[in-house]
Amino acid sequence: MLAGLELAVRDVNDAGGIVGRPLELVVRDTAADPRKAVAAVDELAGLGVAALAGEYHSVVARAAAARADALGLPFLCSSAVLDGLTEQPTEWVARLAPAQSHGWQIYADFLLGAGHRRIAVAAESSVYWAAGTRILRDHLAPRGGTIIELDLRAFAPTAVCAELVDNRVTALLLLVGYPEPAVSIVKSVRRDRRLAQIMIGAPAGQPEFAEWATLLGEDGAAIPFLRYLPERLGPLGVRVEAALDERLAQAPSFVAFEGYDTVAVLAEALRSHGVDRVRDAGFWPRVAVEGTRGQIQFSRVPGISVWQWAWTPIQVVDRDPAQPDRFRILHTG
Incomplete structure (x- = not known):
């Protein structure tokens, strides 16, 4: 994500910045800790960021979003x-990634299409994992x-293996x-x-x-x-993919594209x-930007409390057993 953010800032500044002024990226590491996220938001607000x-982490993002909303940032x-x-x-808050209920329902459709009806979820305790389990079950x-x-x-x-055998499941998430x-x-x-035929899945993208x-x-x-x-990526996506590949010395993940698109949206805003206008609530629906993965606009989606890009393209993919560094597209939504 950071590589995508930094690349986009460089591109904005190479194109003249924001009305002649350079765009500056001030980075704080939340370390997957909600308390550190709140502290970071307070610090950055005090520095006067625009x-x-x-x-990346949903539970941490929730803490950051709540604090940003309270501060009007x-x-x-x-x-x-x-x-x-x-x-x-x-x-005050908008989001590029699809809502969990949207993406995980697409994943559930993939499971059904692949013939899976008895599905186990190995889950840790968290609001995020509990929400995912509920979405899958309801769908x-x-x-x-x-x-x-x-x-x-x-x-x-x-x-876990013994439980999978005893419950005769065909997929483990x-x-x-x-x-x-x-x-x-x-x-x-x-x-x-005993589990040679079981499918392992990871909807969260590990x-x-x-x-x-x-x-x-x-x-x-x-x-x-x-x-x-x-x-298929468009011209901007292809150019950014090549630049990120060079920067990272490996193929970029989708999270790097999310980082790039974030700066592209905010720079245009x-x-x-x-x-001053960005500091006034309500500008999100007036933003329209060509991102690396398509045209980005924000709207209100039922059941979603923030301004939402509805929707970013979604794929279900896996690593090819014959070539693990290559991805196979199994399903789109």
């Missing part, structure tokens, strides 16, 4: 998907699907942290001969990252996950409305 950008959330990003509707149940919850506070990775316990669970399941392939090798392939990219 807007906030970024965040615009916040464009790049990547977090939790539907309830704020408790009440807000004019699958009317269509003949069953969700079996395995609370990882009660099951070690090896014990990893609603857990990365790298652990996700990596250990994958290794245990892959090495259990297999997207290069470290996944490094840690798991062939065991990390054929694990479908959600990715927020179109089937600052050019069009000025810093």
Whole structure:
């Protein structure tokens, strides 16, 4: 994400900045900690920033969004998907990533299309994972699907295997942290001969990252996950992809594109409305920007409390077992 943010800032400044003034990116690491996120928002607000950008973890983004809303500071959330990003509707917060309910329903449709009806979720305790489980159950149940919850506070990775056998599931979804316990669970399941035919899935996208392939090798392939990219990038996306590839020395994840698009949106808002106008609530629906993954505009979506891009392109992909550094598109929505 940071690579995408930095590249976009460079491109904005190479094109003359914001009305002749350079755009500056001030970075603070929230370290996946909601308390640090709130402290960062307070610090950045005190520094007089024009807007906030970024965040990947949904629970952390929720804390940042609540504080930004309370302070009246615009916040464009790049990547977090939790539907309830704020408790009440807000004019100050917008989001590029699709809401969890939208993306995870598409993932549930993929599961049904692949013939899976008895599905286990290995889940840690978190608002995000609980919301994901609920979305899957609500979407699958009317269509003949069953969700079996395995609370990882009660099951070690090896014990998960026995539960999968006993419950005759055909798919296991990893609603857990990365790298652990996700990596250990994958290794245990892959090495259990009783589970040779089971599909492992990771809707939250853990297999997207290069470290996944490094840690798991062939065991990390054929694990479908959600990715927020179109089937084909347009000219801007192709150019940004090449620049990010050079910058990172590896293929960029979709999160890098989210970072780039975040700055592209905020830069256009600052050019069009000025810093003072951006500080006034209600400018989000007037923003229209060509991003790396399509035309970005914001609207109100029922059940979503923030201004939402509805919707970024969504794919279900996996790593190709024959070539784990290559992704296969399995389903689009």
